[in-house]
Amino acid sequence: MNRRVRLLMVLAGGAGLAALLVAACLDMPGFGGDRHPYGDRAVHESLARRTANTIASVNFDQRAFDTLGEMTILFGAVLGTVVLLRQTRDERRAAPRPEDVAPPVRRYALAVLPVAVLTGLYVIAHGQLSPGGGFQGGVVAATALHLLYLGADYRALERIRPVGLYEVGDALAASAYLVLGLAGVLAGTAFLANTLLPYGTFNTLTSGGTVPLLNAAIGMEVACAVVVLLARFLDQAVEIEEESGT
Amino acid sequence: MKHLLPLVVAVPLLGAALLVAGGRRLPRVVAETVGCAVAAGTAALALLLLANSSPPMVEWVGGWTPENGRSVGIVLVGDGPGLGLAALASLLTVAALAYSWHYFDEPPRRHTGSFPALVLLFQAGMCGFAVAGDLFNAFVFFELMSVVAYALTGHRVEEAKAVQGALTFGVVTSLGAYAMLMGIALLYARTGELAMAHIGRGLDRHGGPDALVLAAFVLVLTGLLVKAAAVPFHFWLPDAHAVAPTPVCMLLSGVMVELGAYGVWRVHDSVFSGPGGVPEADLERVLVVLGSLTAVIGAVMCWYQRHVKRLLAYSTVAHTGLFLVGIGILTPQADDGIALYVLGHAGVKAALFACTGILLDRYGTVDEHALYGRARELRGVAVLFLVGALALGGLPPFGTALGKAVTEEAVGGPLTVLYVAVSAITAGAVLRVAARVFLGLGPQPGETPSPAYETTGAGEEPETRHRLGRVPGTMTAVPALLLAGALAVGVTPGFAAGVSRAVNEAGSGGAVTPAHWTPPGVLLGLVSTALAAGLATLAVTRPALLAEPGWAAPLRRLQSGHIGDYVAWTLLGTVLLGVLALPGVLGA
Numbered sequence: 001m002n003r004r005v006r007l008l009m010v011l012a013g014g015a016g017l018a019a020l021l022v023a024a025c026l027d028m029p030g031f032g033g034d035r036h037p038y039g040d041r042a043v044h045e046s047l048a049r050r051t052a053n054t055i056a057s058v059n060f061d062q063r064a065f066d067t068l069g070e071m072t073i074l075f076g077a078v079l080g081t082v083v084l085l086r087q088t089r090d091e092r093r094a095a096p097r098p099e100d101v102a103p104p105v106r107r108y109a110l111a112v113l114p115v116a117v118l119t120g121l122y123v124i125a126h127g128q129l130s131p132g133g134g135f136q137g138g139v140v141a142a143t144a145l146h147l148l149y150l151g152a153d154y155r156a157l158e159r160i161r162p163v164g165l166y167e168v169g170d171a172l173a174a175s176a177y178l179v180l181g182l183a184g185v186l187a188g189t190a191f192l193a194n195t196l197l198p199y200g201t202f203n204t205l206t207s208g209g210t211v212p213l214l215n216a217a218i219g220m221e222v223a224c225a226v227v228v229l230l231a232r233f234l235d236q237a238v239e240i241e242e243e244s245g246t
Numbered sequence: 247m248k249h250l251l252p253l254v255v256a257v258p259l260l261g262a263a264l265l266v267a268g269g270r271r272l273p274r275v276v277a278e279t280v281g282c283a284v285a286a287g288t289a290a291l292a293l294l295l296l297a298n299s300s301p302p303m304v305e306w307v308g309g310w311t312p313e314n315g316r317s318v319g320i321v322l323v324g325d326g327p328g329l330g331l332a333a334l335a336s337l338l339t340v341a342a343l344a345y346s347w348h349y350f351d352e353p354p355r356r357h358t359g360s361f362p363a364l365v366l367l368f369q370a371g372m373c374g375f376a377v378a379g380d381l382f383n384a385f386v387f388f389e390l391m392s393v394v395a396y397a398l399t400g401h402r403v404e405e406a407k408a409v410q411g412a413l414t415f416g417v418v419t420s421l422g423a424y425a426m427l428m429g430i431a432l433l434y435a436r437t438g439e440l441a442m443a444h445i446g447r448g449l450d451r452h453g454g455p456d457a458l459v460l461a462a463f464v465l466v467l468t469g470l471l472v473k474a475a476a477v478p479f480h481f482w483l484p485d486a487h488a489v490a491p492t493p494v495c496m497l498l499s500g501v502m503v504e505l506g507a508y509g510v511w512r513v514h515d516s517v518f519s520g521p522g523g524v525p526e527a528d529l530e531r532v533l534v535v536l537g538s539l540t541a542v543i544g545a546v547m548c549w550y551q552r553h554v555k556r557l558l559a560y561s562t563v564a565h566t567g568l569f570l571v572g573i574g575i576l577t578p579q580a581d582d583g584i585a586l587y588v589l590g591h592a593g594v595k596a597a598l599f600a601c602t603g604i605l606l607d608r609y610g611t612v613d614e615h616a617l618y619g620r621a622r623e624l625r626g627v628a629v630l631f632l633v634g635a636l637a638l639g640g641l642p643p644f645g646t647a648l649g650k651a652v653t654e655e656a657v658g659g660p661l662t663v664l665y666v667a668v669s670a671i672t673a674g675a676v677l678r679v680a681a682r683v684f685l686g687l688g689p690q691p692g693e694t695p696s697p698a699y700e701t702t703g704a705g706e707e708p709e710t711r712h713r714l715g716r717v718p719g720t721m722t723a724v725p726a727l728l729l730a731g732a733l734a735v736g737v738t739p740g741f742a743a744g745v746s747r748a749v750n751e752a753g754s755g756g757a758v759t760p761a762h763w764t765p766p767g768v769l770l771g772l773v774s775t776a777l778a779a780g781l782a783t784l785a786v787t788r789p790a791l792l793a794e795p796g797w798a799a800p801l802r803r804l805q806s807g808h809i810g811d812y813v814a815w816t817l818l819g820t821v822l823l824g825v826l827a828l829p830g831v832l833g834a
Contacts, residue, residue, distance in 0.1 A: 001804075001811050010810075013817025020824050021428075024461030028435050037438030041318050062318040065252065065307040069374060069386035072259055073393050076367045079266060080397025083360050088404050164270055171267035178260045181252070190309040191252035 109151025138222025269359025281362025326748020426469025474506025492603030533574025540567030583653030590645025619686025639673025645735025651767025
């Protein structure tokens with residue numbers, strides 16, 4: 001198929017799909033209403049279990065099984081990346097060369113690094129109370145470590161980032177989420193049931209039963225997963241070279 | 247018992263996590279044993295639950311049982327079809343892991359556990375999708391199986407083809423997933439529900455179908471049909487199957503593609519079957535038209551392949567078309583037939599792929615012409631391949647034949663001819679390969695210059711470390727057991743009746759005569775097998791007579807390998823779905 005035919009097909013298909021979506025949107029409920037059947041129920045259940053952040057309650061209590069699936073997608077994606085970006089037979093490792101960094105960049109990166117890591121941990125820890133949580137905080141904490149790559153060089157990053165350890169951390173965090181779920185089955189209630197721990201005092205770090213624990217497991221899983229993911233791509237870009245002559 | 251339902255997902259996930267955590271230190275043999283054991287344990291759990299699935303189990307994860315008919319939680323449905331497919335997926339996973347025992351050339355350095363871990367994640371995704379009763383949850387597991395499948399397909403990264411095939415698979419399936427997510431968002435906007443049965447009731451309360459219902463139906467179906475590889479969403483499948491490692495092909499063709507068709511059945515049955523959903527006549531039009539098109543194109547493309555893995559891949563496309571037609575007929579009897587057909591097909595197709603993998607690893611090629619007469623020495627594999635080909639064509643008493651016969655009786659008329667013709671052509675192609683490769687029959691195919699679009703399958707790298715001298719016992723035992731399973735589906739007394747009961751209990755219900763062998767069914771099976779044998783004989787002895795006609799070239803050129811083309815077809819396919827389903831919405 002040549003470009004012209006392909007373009008025509010995309011235009012025809014796109015136009016049809018657009019028409020369908022516009023027609024569907026005209027039948028949607030009005031914008032900005034103050035009632036929603038699911039929203040009202042979710043807020044009610046969240047407050048009943050003393051979880052201040054309803055979204056955390058939806059993610060780690062009401063629909064914790066979806067979160068299990070989503071966590072596993074990230075886990076699987078990272079594992080897939082590890083497998084696909086492996087060092088193949090016709091590739092070898094070269095030691096990365098130290099690079100000069102402009103002093104202002106170095107000072108800024110090193111000053112911001114601890115703040116960024118702390119912010120990430122804070123966002124994870126307060127997930128059940130305020131906007132944020134394990135997914136968001138995990139990404140912040142993981143990328144914060146990479147300020148060292150910008151501020152110093154690749155070898156400095158490698159020293160504080162033993163990838164193997166993070167891989168194990170990733171897997172253990174995923175296992176922790178599963179074990180917390182299985183505890184519900186063993187206790188005779190249901191998988192991922194939030195009935196094992198007291199719900200605590202509303203709006204404190206320990207409120208919400210298992211919500212903070214599941215949130216922490218996700219935080220650890222995401223932080224480790226993102227570190228491993230970035231490490232694989234950086235490895236491919238910085239260290240792994242094709243053997244000459246192939 | 248019903249609290250154990252989420253464990254069909256949790257157990258393989260835990261196994262995968264532990265394999266990754268310990269994979270750095272575990273020797274390969276331990277990692278592979280653990281993988282097999284976890285997969286087998288999950289299979290046993292699924293079978294145990296299946297044995298207790300009458301009446302169907304309903305489990306609200308986290309104990310969020312509805313109050314006044316409303317819940318904020320996620321529901322899992324443990325009925326016959328769902329748990330049956332979870333069990334099938336798990337058993338095939340065990341087969342694939344056993345087949346790949348010590349198989350791969352080069353596990354990533356210090357990551358011996360990663361291949362079995364990926365396979366376990368794939369198993370968890372398939373099981374989760376099979377038992378999902380919540381539309382968004384189904385989407386999550388749909389994504390899990392897709393993401394893992396991309397990585398498994400591209401496993402042999404040393405070859406550019408593998409990366410290309412996996413990328414195509416990834417782009418096209420992701421597009422389908424976006425469409426499905428948009429459809430779910432539309433349904434959620436209208437009803438505020440995500441459990442499939444609750445969405446259905448919400449739509450019914452709102453009144454007759456309108457543009458929103460149509461759009462949601464089209465978008466959700468697009469996602470599922472991409473997975474099911476229905477024409478024109480099917481282009482990713484042959485490209486992915488040609489490059490994926492053989493054990494992965496067994497899973498993709500044996501059960502993952504069928505899960506797409508199952509999704510169509512489940513979503514229609516629980517979401518769109520009420521007065522607020524899509525009228526039956528429209529669903530029937532959509533599925534019968536697309537299914538027939540898929541079956542015919544799949545069969546034609548299958549016949550003209552010489553790359554054996556691509557040939558088998560197109561046969562999967564053709565059979566999925568038959569499954570979609572059967573589901574589209576919307577009769578309980580056809581549902582029974584399709585359930586049996588899927589079970590039989592899974593065993594047969596996985597066995598055929600397993601035999602092809604042996605050829606690849608021994609001779610370094612899967613080109614029918616290059617392999618001519620070379621596999622005479624592999625007597626056992628030859629028998630397995632021949633039996634598999636005959637079973638694919640519907641030779642009684644295999645499960646494929648029983649499923650096909652029951653469905654043929656339900657569809658009736660010209661569609662029966664479609665079933666006979668498509669199974670005869672695909673089985674004929676496989677028999678032709680068997681005759682040339684294993685028996686060396688007919689004249690040796692000459693070195694005619696092949697057209698530019700031909701993927702011959704020559705010069706493939708074996709997946710094992712060295713070319714196989716002696717075929718390992720596991721690699722022949724697995725296809726033998728799979729074929730025995732397909733045979734058991736057809737001959738085990740009471741099995742077909744049990745499947746009928748389970749399917750009807752899960753579906754619309756109603757008193758139905760249980761599926762069983764009938765004289766016309768046996769006759770039709772024999773006819774299609776005989777036709778297949780005739781076609782193969784003709785193709786081998788008089789190659790010129792059945793050579794590729796001029797009209798097939800444009801059809802074959804459509805499979806261009808260009809992702810842009812496939813994306814364009816996917817968009818057009820979505821619009822086609824909309825057009826086919828439009829009359830009912832206009833009339834409402």
